[in-house]
Amino acid sequence: MIHDFLIVIGFYSLLSHFAGAEVDLLFVTALLTTMSFSVHDTIVIFDKIREYRRTDDQTSFTIIANKSITETMVRSLNNSLTIILMLTALVLLGGATIRFFVSALLIGTIIGTYSSPFVAVPFLEFLEKNKRK
Numbered sequence: 001m002i003h004d005f006l007i008v009i010g011f012y013s014l015l016s017h018f019a020g021a022e023v024d025l026l027f028v029t030a031l032l033t034t035m036s037f038s039v040h041d042t043i044v045i046f047d048k049i050r051e052y053r054r055t056d057d058q059t060s061f062t063i064i065a066n067k068s069i070t071e072t073m074v075r076s077l078n079n080s081l082t083i084i085l086m087l088t089a090l091v092l093l094g095g096a097t098i099r100f101f102v103s104a105l106l107i108g109t110i111i112g113t114y115s116s117p118f119v120a121v122p123f124l125e126f127l128e129k130n131k132r133k
Contacts, residue, residue: 026101034108041116
C-alpha cells in the first residue's frame with residue numbers, strides 16, 4: 001500500500017510541476033480513497049488465501065495464492081473498471097475544479113488494481129517462505 005501511496009504522490013508531483021496542481025484537501029482525500037480501494041482488494045485476496053489454507057494443508061502456498069488471485073480477479077476488475085470509466089468521464093467532462101482530484105483518483109485506482117495481486121501477494125509469499133526457514 002505504500003507502493004500505491006508513493007506512485008500517486010509521484011504522479012501528483014509531476015502534475016503539479018507541469019499543470020499547476022496544488023496539494024490540498026482534495027488530494028489528501030484522493031490518497032485516502034486510493035488506500036481504501038487498495039486495502040479492500042488486498043483483504044479480499046488475502047481472505048481467499050486464508051480460506052484455502054484452512055481447508056487444504058497439502059497444497060503449496062504458491063498454488064493457493066494463484067488460485068485465490070484467479071478467483072478474485074473478475075470481481076476486482078469489474079469494480080475497478082466501473083470506477084475507472086466513471087473517473088475518466090469526470091476527467092473529460094467534469095469541471096476544472098475537480099480535474100486534478102479525479103486524476104489522482106484515477107491513477108490511484110489503476111495502481112491499486114494491479115498492486116493487490118501483483119505486489120501484495122508476492123510479498124506475502126516471500127514472507128511465507130522466509131517464515132518456514
